Amino acid sequence: MRETGRSGCPINLTLEILGDRWSLIVLRDIMFGNRRHFRELLAKSDEGIASNILADRLKRLVERGLLSRRDDATHKQKTIYSLTEMGIALVPVFAAMGDWGRRFLPVTEDLSIRAELLAEGGPALWERFMQELRHLHLDAPAPERSVLDELTAAYRAAVARKQLGAEASA
Secondary structure, three states, X not given: OOOOOOOOOXXXXXXXXXXXXXXXXXXXXXXXXXXXXXXXXXXXXXXOOOHHHHHHHHHHHHHOOOEEXXXXXXXXOOEEEEEOHHHHOOHHHHHHXXXXXXXXXXXXXXXXXXXXXXXXXXXXXHHHHHHHHHHHHHOOOOOXXXXXXXXXXXXXXXXXXXXXXXXXXX
């Protein structure tokens, strides 16, 4: 990792790592979607990331220390990507970005429900989620309750409501 960027400003340095279109999306999908393999990151991308872009972002995020990679013991040709402590520490940033977007941009309920729950839960929920991510990615002890399961259940319920609404109006 480079020691200095264009300037020593913390916002500039952060943007040099995370300021492109795809890095935060890849981290989001690993963090909130628990997608750990290249193929699932590619196939389940809502935004339609290209394979060459995904490969480049994964490489960069590993080089910058936000992700680690290891061979998957269950399959010779698969790699498992994991968040590092540096990547996990972005949970409050994602929560703030999601809340800002939810309040000021034309979001959909299904894709903003996790942001709403993180905003309502505040720092206590963020810390519980970071503990769970440490369990999933860094082999820390398992938490008593799964924040990821709660966020996923809320997302699935919002998707179901959206489908019911679409069927009712058809």
